[in-house]
Amino acid sequence: MGEEPKNFDFVKGEVLLFDKALDWTSFDLVQKVRNNLCRAMKIKKLKVGHAGTLDPKATGLMILCTGKATKQIEMHQAGEKEYLASIKLGATTPSFDLETEEDAQFDTKHITQVATEAVLQQFLGEIEQVPPVFSAVKIDGQRAYTHARKGTDVKMRSRLIHIRELELLDFSQEKIELRVVCSKGTYIRALARDIGKALDSGAYLIGLRRTRIGDFKVDDALSLTDFLKNIDKFVTN
DSSP states (O other): OOSSSSGOOTTTTEEEEEEEEEOOOOOHHHHHHHHHHHHHHHOOOOOEEESSSOEEEEEEEEEEEEEEGGHHHHHHHHOOEEEEEEEEEEEEEETTTTOOOOOOOOOOOTTTHHHHHHHTTTTSEEEOOOOOOOOEEEEEETTTHHHHHHHHOOOOOOEEEEEEEEEEEEEEEEEEEEEEEOOOOOOHHHHHHHHHHHTTTTEEEEEEEEEEETTTEEOOOBBBHHHHTOOOOOOOO
């Protein structure tokens, strides 16, 4: 966020990098930053938006734009994403991650590292992916997760995504660790589901960290705690 925070102009527009904590929603982070900036600047309103949602059970890089810089949100959203993902093999959940309880178990004794690496090759390049029903995709004017939590049966349409890199970092018959470089619109939870199916088993996401969006890296991001603790240094009234 720069070496001279006193020069920040949040109304004119700033691009802020945050390392989102576990169990925070993307909206939680935006609201907390907006409210505290307004309080520190002694103003009633300030535009703040994020360039790409992260699920509550995910951590890592989020780009927040303030003021007139919110016009850049779509541009940043379009940037290539990089993730580190932990996937449990041999079970599934309705949400494809830890937000819901396991609903089925499967055998994993037949899964080998060689077979896993071969399966991963199937997901490289341009592929069709069906988003999770527990997602922010809009169905009939409402977020899909709203339908899902009501128990309403909805049909999710597949969409084209692009996975440029898919690296197996660690393997066991219970869990795999992946590095994923992908396009906007890719759901890593859905990728976990599809990898489980391709392995003739089941799988769901148990850990996700976004490390990059375009040229922005999580190594350059602030924690919300550090930002709030030093907010007076970033604001000039």
